[in-house]
Amino acid sequence: MSNKTFGPFELQKAYNNEPVPADFVERRRISAAMQTLAERLIRAEGDIDTLSGWADQLEALVATVGEPDRRDTRAANRKLFTGSATAEDIFHMMDYDPVGGPSNPIAPQVEWLQEDQNGIEGALRLGLQYQGPPGRVHGGVIAWLLDAALSRALHAAFRLGVTGTLNIRYLAATPIEDTIHCRARITGQEGRKIFVEGGIWHGDTQTVSAEGIWLTPKSLG
Numbered sequence: 001m002s003n004k005t006f007g008p009f010e011l012q013k014a015y016n017n018e019p020v021p022a023d024f025v026e027r028r029r030i031s032a033a034m035q036t037l038a039e040r041l042i043r044a045e046g047d048i049d050t051l052s053g054w055a056d057q058l059e060a061l062v063a064t065v066g067e068p069d070r071r072d073t074r075a076a077n078r079k080l081f082t083g084s085a086t087a088e089d090i091f092h093m094m095d096y097d098p099v100g101g102p103s104n105p106i107a108p109q110v111e112w113l114q115e116d117q118n119g120i121e122g123a124l125r126l127g128l129q130y131q132g133p134p135g136r137v138h139g140g141v142i143a144w145l146l147d148a149a150l151s152r153a154l155h156a157a158f159r160l161g162v163t164g165t166l167n168i169r170y171l172a173a174t175p176i177e178d179t180i181h182c183r184a185r186i187t188g189q190e191g192r193k194i195f196v197e198g199g200i201w202h203g204d205t206q207t208v209s210a211e212g213i214w215l216t217p218k219s220l221g
């Protein structure tokens with residue numbers, strides 16, 4: 001691990017370019033295994049002995065893990081704003097993102113295809129555990145994804161803000177178990193209010209549109 005330190009505008013660059021710390025290689029393995037399990041076990045057919053055997057094994061692992069200490073990332077966040085965050089701090093902030101974070105077992109995994117001042121684009125595939133109506137992604141999961149995607153457009157353009165308002169229009173079915181794309185871009189700014197729009201596409205069909213207002217906190221605005 002290098003001794004380099006980073007500030008808020010170097011966060012993405014450090015995250016993309018610094019070597020993945022050894023512990024995060026393992027954290028990502030744990031997360032990937034949990035995600036695969038969630039996807040394979042949901043609605044899995046099995047006789048009572050098979051189901052009971054799986055439950056026993058998983059409960060044994062829960063008991064083995066116990067309640068480990070967990071790092072408080074607020075300190076890392078403060079270091080970032082003084083330019084003294086290490087690469088390890090940045091992995092602790094980024095790798096657990098609830099959308100796309102490779103060390104977060106509930107995070108849908110996203111391949112980010114574009115992340116710059118003009119906007120972001122990500123490709124992903126949501127499994128059966130994210131289903132609402134048969135064959136379709138749950139509407140709340142879509143809101144979750146779009147909140148993250150529109151936020152990412154802010155970060156890619158070096159702005160900071162929290163979601164104030166997010167309006168979503170569901171235009172057509174968004175399929176599970178197929179590749180979909182999310183896109184977002186900043187459309188304007190008035191003082192601390194940043195206007196963002198985006199959506200979800202399946203092939204050439206836009207299935208969801210979203211627009212919202214992000215607020216830069218008073219302390220940063």
Ligand SMILES: CCCCCCCC(=O)SCCNC(=O)CCNC(=O)[C@H](O)C(C)(C)COP(=O)(O)OP(=O)(O)OC[C@H]1O[C@@H](n2cnc3c(N)ncnc32)[C@H](O)[C@@H]1OP(=O)(O)O
Nearest residue numbers: 147148151160161162163164165191192193213215217218
């Ligand atoms: C840092 C990286 C984090 C990653 C972010 C990921 C995205 C997220 O999930 S964020 C989590 C969800 N969002 C939240 O928790 C936000 C909760 N809400 C709040 O903290 C506050 O209500 C907050 C910050 C949005 C606004 O509070 P505050 O800064 O005091 O606003 P205030 O001074 O009253 O108003 C400023 C302007 O914004 C407008 N405004 C205030 N709240 C909202 C809102 N919710 N939506 C739209 N506009 C708003 C006001 O009308 C005012 O406009 P104008 O200047 O034209 O009169």
